[in-house]
Amino acid sequence: MSRDRIPVYPEPGPNEMRDPMVRAELKRASVWFGLAIAVALVVLLIQPLLIIFGGLVVASMLDGGARLLGKVLPLPRQVRIMIVVLLVIAFVAGTFYHAGMEIAQQAEQLRETLMVQAQHVAQWATDMGLLQERSGIFSLAQQVVGSIGKVTSVVGSVIGAFAALLMIMILGLFVALEPRIYERGLQWMVPLSARDDFAVTVNAMAVTMRRLLAGRLAGMAFEGIITWLLLSIAGVPMALLLGIITGTLAFIPNIGAFISGVLMVAAGFSVGNAEGFWAIIIYFGVQNFDGYVVIPMVARRTVDLPPALTLASQILASTLFGVLGLALADPMLAMVKVLLERESELAARDGGSEDDGDSPETVEAEPSPG
16 A cells, blocks of 8 residues: 555644643643652652661671771671671670570569569559559550460561561671672662762761761660679679660660660669669669760761750651661661751852852762771
8 A cells, every 4th residue: 555545644633732831731740740659659668668778777887897807807898798797696696605594584584573563663653543453554464465466466576577687687788798789770870960979978878877887886885784794793683684685775875775774773673772773873874974975985986966856866767667767767867967968068069169150179078987
């Protein structure tokens, strides 16, 4: 069939949208629609995103350990990462091997102590007229424990937490072994014109993350060891377990310290008033020394986050994202702080260059430690 006999209609159809105003409005609507979809996806996928961010936190810890190890051992990066992983596994396994039975016994004793102390508090509240029925709390607790659905839910939560922790560890190990691959992939997603500033921002975030986590680990070691030693000297029972709990919860400032303090005081008063008051003195002594001496010294070389802002971020993150959000609140706040500071620097630089008519000055990345 000849092409001359095929009818072709030259008039524009309704789907061509040749009007510039219609095309501009369509692009604008597409941007807002895409932004709404992105926000919805973030809300729906917040748990996987938190797991990925947790993997980056673990990768920063391993990277910091490898850099520190590289100062004394000039080995390939992958070898240093594996050495750090093996040292961590050896430390955890050795601790539970030598003190595992003691920790298990103290954990059971701590549970019983908390139940007894809670009963004493309920009795005191009943005597003061704050509670009408003394057995109300314990009957409710027995109902919760005896409920099959609740127990199943708790077991499922524990399994889910363990699976999430395992995925975080694996992601962190993969990222720490070959970080350049993922950094290159991120830069490929950014236009060439903004790639230099993006690389500097990512480097600043990485340095800040390493410094923050180094300070957190130092604080955890200090609080855990000092609490264990002082509680042992004061005769407070379960000193080893309380030291481990205090050191672990020190990763979460403010809230973690409050929880460990309640456990210490409850364990102290379970033996006698003297041990209880010693537990209170040790708790406030360690926290004040850590807050006014250790943290400021560490913050000069790491990241100084305002306490009120840190607590507010922990409350918001725990409310929105649960326990995992609470644990990752500080790293997220530090990253947001770095991003806002970099945006302020870029805005000041671009504004100054426009006013002066000069070319934008080059922003050099801060050299990474090690």
